[in-house]
Amino acid sequence: MNKNKTTRKPGSGMEKESAKVLDSRALNRATLARQMLLKREKLPVLDVVEKLIGLQAQSQNAPYFALWSRMEDFQQDQLSELIRDRKVVRMALMRATLHLVSSPDAFQLRPWLQSVMERSLKGGYGRQLKDVDLGQLAANGRKLVEDKPMTFSELGGHLLEHWPDLPSKAATAAIRNLVPLVQIPPRGIWGEGGQAAHTTLETWLHQSLCPKPDAETLIRRYLAAFGPATVKDIQVWSGLTGLNQTMEKLRPELITFRDVHGAELFDLPDAPRPDGSTPAEPRFLGEFDNILLSHADRSRILDDRYRSSVFTINGIIRSTILIDGYVAGTWKLIQERKKTVLSIDPFITLSQKETDALTMEGARLLHFAAPEDSQEVIIQSG
Template sequence: MNQPEINVQAGSSINSQYVTPPGVLGPRALNRALLARQHLLQRSTMPPLDMLEHLAGMQAQAQNPPYFGLWTRLESFRHEALSSLILDRQAVRIVLMRGTIHLVSARDSLKLRPHTQPMLDRWLKGLMNKPLLGLDTAAVALAARSLVEERSRSYQELGLLLQQKWPDYAAEDLARAARALVPLVQVPPRGIWGAGGQALHTSLEAWLGSALDDDAPLDETILRYLGAFGPATVKDAQVWSGLTKLRDVFERLRPRLAVFRDEAGNELFDLPDAPRPDPDSPAPVRFLSEFDNMLLSYADRSRILAEPYRRLLFTVNGIIRAAVLVDGFVRGMWTIERRQSEATLTVQLFEPVLDRDRSALEEEGARLLAFADADADHHSIRIEAGK
């Protein structure tokens, strides 16, 4: 169990058996800072687009997780609020941080995509060493852009069309190269709540009618990361972004940042005025979506996820399961199953919880079901107790 500790902020109370030294932030202090940045201590009234930008995007391999992610952070969030942003081209689904699909604002897509290109170039270089050895990548990029701007296409179709010009290479590898070379967005109905269908792509520039912002400073992106995920180490920022060699960026920013240390002695950087609540601040039960960036944006996840639980959430095929927070930390996972007119929420706890927390799980779970399956005639909640 996490032991209570003192906050480094002035005015914090000292009523614990274990006290961290001045300037040192333990897991509970880091946890409460993260929850505050993510609006999980109290839901926000900001518009969904503003929340997307505050979070610097939301990981979105699957269609529905961003909806749940916004629901758990925003007051009175409705599905159509996000769907309309995608349909109106104010928000887009595009490969960004860590080489994964993210849902971001249109403004951010133009700024963030150039920052992620070095990571994609590094990944593409690995392909060029064997399956794509000798390929003219500039020609592939030009051909791929022409094809998707002519008509939105799936990766499979794009790869097969490219293979007609480069028959010595596998269609799948050619599509992967195009994904790294051209900023491709998934067009609606992909990403729309309740809509199905194959993911189709066009270029970001064609979709938005705007050019990439190649002059957007990386320093500002790192400051935004700290605003949503700090305090954090250089390695944490590299895990979040997929980039390397960020030490120089942090050194440039050092005069503008507050600096702490974690219990292992690692430097933690943060925005001076960002919230760092008392570690003993109460944290309500929250349901995180699949692929929530809170679980993916740190080299050391102990501020929210105990290592023994990581293997329960992170599957071998890359799925990050939806998690339950109790007292701010991952204590289980959840799924919703729909059978005809009944929707059932199952919460699988990793450890026992207090009766009051179980009641809170049921209350918040009922709200989750009302959001996820409002048209179901019957809602039920099953909580499987931890051992």
């Protein structure tokens, strides 16, 4: 029996709470609390990665900034060591995008999301692959990367020997989406570069994929990390469709609310839901931060007026600042010889108190990212 399972009873406090409407600030503070953005936590790094169900990793250093903004005294080598020790892996998962997750989670998440991977492949390369035996292509690619880890450039070259008319990008995309590939070190290690080399998750960790992932447990964990949330939110986060039936199975143990638009929100009964007036200190979020990509309605964290300034037309999600819990600008590091400048571009007019707090947090960020350089925080005028 699941120790977190709670059954709703007529006349209970849960039933009364289910009638509540949660406005944007209530949803904001609930999400920040679960994302460890109201207060940094002191936990083992691996526990944090699992608590958040992974970290977005399209950008090499994104997971490091994500952990720094959420943890007390986080240092880069704490995560780098986990990658080298194979306790966490980088691979395509939610929404068919790169994530860094714990190794046990990878074995659950990858098979659960297989339909997402296949749909992504069809959407991007369906026409080019329509006459290809995908099973044979996947088997060939799997053997190649299991015999020797390869970059996509190397893999594409080998595949062209058997499929000379197939574009290399389509061939390697097929292997990426049909075979559970992981990027092996030094990819993902702070301060190290180079093209990503791939092998299969099973070969890297000497274990088979979970034959029947526990979807209900994974959804509970999503709610613990991102809730309260609608069914559509869960589907946007995962990339999956058709989750209504699973949610109905979970309904008896969950509590429900409504947002200001009337949409039904699901949540775990004992999850934190701080008051909307709870203070939220300034935070710096790295590129592609999970909190910006895990809900259908992002108004709990990002005003739609600023969306185009954060989500670029070429698919980059810029690094952002949070003021009073909401996205209020972007930031970037500019390195010039032995000097690193933190340039902050606010969307709003900052009070002196907000400016001072943001500057102090920025100085801590610079010490984390470039401790040996001279440093400067510059806040651009609006």
